[in-house]
Amino acid sequence: MTAKTPNQKAWWLVLPVVVLVAFNAVIPLMTVVNYSVQETFGDNQFFFEGVKWFQETIESERFHDALKRQLFFTGIILLIEIPLGVAIALAMPRRGPWVSVCLVLMAMPLLIPWNVVGAMWNILALPDIGLLGHTLNAMGINYNFTRQPVAAWATLVAMDVWHWTSLVVLLAYAGLSAIPDAYYQAAKIDGASNWAVFRHIQLPKMKRVLTIAVLLRFMDSFMIYTEPFVLTGGGPGNSTTLLSIDLVKIALGRFDLGPAGAMSLIYFLIVLLLSWIFYTVMTKDEATT
């Protein structure tokens, strides 16, 4: 019998991952942590400030407003995109030549660069020359998304629904396709209504993919920046200034690295916390089986 000789060389195999994670996550995050506790007056002079910026951010009305707008935005788009995506997936053909046509059409919005989406909707919604804006005004609806907060919000939500519902559709469709025919046949024999089929077969079978869809849509929408930046730039006034837009205004617009760092960290923790809550609630049942 040969005794095993301890060999620590295997640690080297982990090195590439450690380097990768260090450079793309740990070091940038730590830089932000570093900024968030300091005050800078330019010229690379830094003074330690402790939790001052965190306190200021948490107490600031401006942050509260941006957070409320952000929660409102994410709430609305989740409430629209998830049911709408599931409904579209249910309506899509299950087999035949139209399947690939539908899938390609559905994938299209996802393939367009985000700033292009913003630019497209900006032009589309322009009240004087845009197809949508002009048509609405011609119909007698007073619509100007650069002036009216409600119009700006409606346009923003419509744009996000147009851009991202497809993702929910594709995920839900994948979940639906995985259901064997026998389930539908058994349900038919059992005399189940369409609603019962949806409630007891389709929805439970889609649960896993829908959990992923909700998480992805939550995180993406909570951190959305490019499209509203291009479409409204946060206006009119501050009415569509979501968290990320506000963050960039503070960090780059005013070059307040300390408050921006503190806000980034708080922002990050909120996303983490809410994602965890979503995940825990949605997978609660699975743990018991």
Place this chain on the structure above:
Amino acid sequence: MARISLKGLRHSYREQPASESDWAVKRLDLEWAEGSANALLGPSGCGKTTLLNIISGLLRPTEGTVWFDDRDVTALPADERNIAQVFQFPVVYDTMSVYDNLAFPLRNRGMPERDVDRRVREIAALLDLDAMLQQRAAGLTADGKQKISLGRGLVRSDVAVIMFDEPLTVIDPHLKWRLRSKLKELHQRLRTTMIYVTHDQTEALTFADQVVVMNDGMVVQAGTPVELFERPHHTFVGHFIGSPGMNVLPATFEGGVPRFAGLPVEVASPPKAPPAGARLEIGVRPEFVRFGADGIPVRVLRVRDSGRYRIVETQHDATTITLLVGEGEALPSETGHLQFDRAHTQLYADGWIAS
């Protein structure tokens, strides 16, 4: 329960069936007696599942009609036919408890909750599911799930027919016999018409009183297991049922008698004259072949011991003839002569029995 009859049935999955091969089920007439245990046996792709789905109403036949007793149900959807079907892969409603699964078909039909409860408990007791009524159905083993899908059919009173589509496919081998004997026992207690689809001859022959053998969309033979074994109507049945399968030997017809390699062979019901130009074959099962003093001269190729008897492969020219020799019976060492049991030897013309 009901008598099930299929009249002039044909089915094709194509819109415009052109050639004969476009038909998944070729023209057939079949009848299953009320309260009988039946099997539909055939290789994969022979059309047996199609036939099953036509009976259950999941498919509408291209031609022909389906009758439950004296009622034409061809146009009725599955839920109005009062049938039960157990699928190859267990279908349970994952989010519901075993109890709710069994109650589901009754609740869908608006039955009062008091009657639902009585029925569910009755069926659960019948299927030995009563101990797990409150469990989540998703957590059960495959055979438990199959029992639930069977139970969902049984809860409805007076089910016309229960159909099984290869229900033991995903069941562990050691549980297969248990579920199979449960099914048999259920049939004896309930006397409901049952149709069991399978490609496994053991399952079919042990379960059913009446077996329908299908091949290539056609019914090749319908009969009791004994009939299928002793008098296969088609060489396919001879091959497919029995292990090892029937010997099929090239034959000729000269001087009023069938011959194999020039030697006359006596068959059970010899025809006066076989159809002209037909391909003739003599079929005899290994069970009905034995060594004798005279007969067809053969060389012994190989002997395999399978416990109670030995499977002996012999050869005459290029034709292999297999026979079974009991343990302890003498075996010729290299060459010998074979004799066929006349009552179990048949002449086939183009595959079909000739008489």
